[in-house]
Amino acid sequence: VMYGTVTMTIPTTIKPDNMRNLVEHFPQLLTSLRLDEALLDISNKYHKEGLSGICFLGMGGSSITGNYVATLLLEDSEIPLYIVRDYSIPTFVNKNWVVIAVSYSGNTEETLSSLSMATKVGCRIFAIASGGKMTSDAKYSLIHLPKGLQPRATLPLMLSAVLPVTETLLGLKKTNFQELEEILAKKATTWEDWLAPPSEVAHLFYEKIPLFIGTKHLVPVAYRAKCQINENSKALAFYSEIPESNHNEIESFVDTYGCSVIPIFLRSNFETSEIERRLSVTCDLYNEMELGPLNLRAHGKTKLEEMLLLTHFLDMVSVELAELRDVNPVSVERITELKHRLSD
Structure with a gap:
């Protein structure tokens, strides 16, 4: 059993119960984490x-990191990068695979269930959590995040852990997060x-109702934007990807029922x-259907830069929309209620 630890320097200016503040800290959170060299070893x-493949486990806000990393590195990877947002892993994820499990709370039931299967079949495992069951009986390499966010x-915090680990697993050149932070802070x-x-x-x-449309590496960004409007702004939003949605969704705007x-x-x-x-x-x-589409272009020098510039921007849009709608972007009453009922 190998353990990897991390040291965190969470900016003292962070207010965990203030979403605008958290979004403003997005660039800084890219460099708040110091990965233990032992982990990269x-x-x-x-x-x-x-290894035969890498499988990312997670749900909700904790799963988006694996989504970004897998999409970004897929073109350069010689092995499959597979995402699981469920209670179980497929049979092909066997002991020759590496599994990266992310659960901020460390108690997400779907992730714990998949993780226990991965442990049983003998996968090599990295887990990322701030506490909970995932950190208490860890028989794997653990990245311990700070609580309360x-x-x-x-x-950005999880990305700065998951991306270097995955790049190393694939033998790829590592991303310079210091440079990314500077670019994002400046652009913001x-x-x-x-x-x-x-x-x-x-x-x-x-x-x-916003419909975020992405291609290639911007598909997860479109998905993230939809989720942020759902959770922060408490509003309906959708996402889709092109070219696929050109084969179906484009027919749906004939009548949107008001x-x-x-x-x-x-x-x-x-x-x-x-x-x-x-x-x-x-x-x-x-435009001809009078839908008034928007085009948002990030002008990043790299794909990751584009992903993060648009993500940071749309995260802030979701906070602004929450204010317009007079809702609290931090509270997630329905998610909490659902978890409460499931645990009864």
């Missing part, structure tokens, strides 16, 4: 031993210059000519 050892606000001070003021975009979403839908295209500087053409034609069609 273990990852490197597994890489040298060889909102799981969905810890994406001038959103209105290169994108739009988050409050203005929130006004466009008011009393409408609901206003606003499509938001997440645009990338890395689009292939086929995708670029699809997006522009789809956007034209949506």
Whole structure:
């Protein structure tokens, strides 16, 4: 059994019960974590031993990290990167696989169930949690996060743990998080210059149903945006991906039963000519249907930069929308009630 520890320097300016404050700290949270070298040594050892695939376990705000990492690294990976958001892992995830389990609370029942299966079949395991059952009887490499934050606000924190571990497992060059933090912090001070003021975009979403549309590495970003509008703004939102949604969803706007839908295209500087053409034609069609689509482009130098710039921006939009709707972005009463009833 090997244990890896991490040291955390959570910025003292963080207010865990203030979502705007947490979102403002997004860039800083990318570098608040110091991974133990021993953890990366273990990852490197597994890489040298060889592995058949990497499986990411998690639910909700804790699962989004695996989603970002798997999508980002898929093109460079020679092995499958598989995401599980459920009670069980598939049979092909066997002892030759590495499993990365993420649960901020350490008590997420679906994740604990999948993790116990992974342990039984003899997978090599990394677990990331702030406490709970996952940290109490850990027989695996553990990354211990600080308690008291909102799981969905810890994406940058979790990313700074999961990405280096996965890059090492795959033998890929490691991301420079220091550089990322500087870029994100700088860009956040001038959103209105290169994108739009988050409050203005929130006004466009008011009393409408946002539909976030992504391609390739921006699909998880579209999904994250939908979830943030759901949880922070307490509003309905959807996401879809192109090219797939060109084969079905595009037919659905003939009658939206009095609901206003606003499509938001997440645009990338890395689009292939086929995708670029699809997006522009789809956007034209949506304009003709008078849906008033938005195009948001991040202008990042790398795919990860684009993902995080748009994520940070849309996280802030969800907080602005919560204020417009006069709801508390931190509370999740229905999720809490559901968990309460399930535990009875």
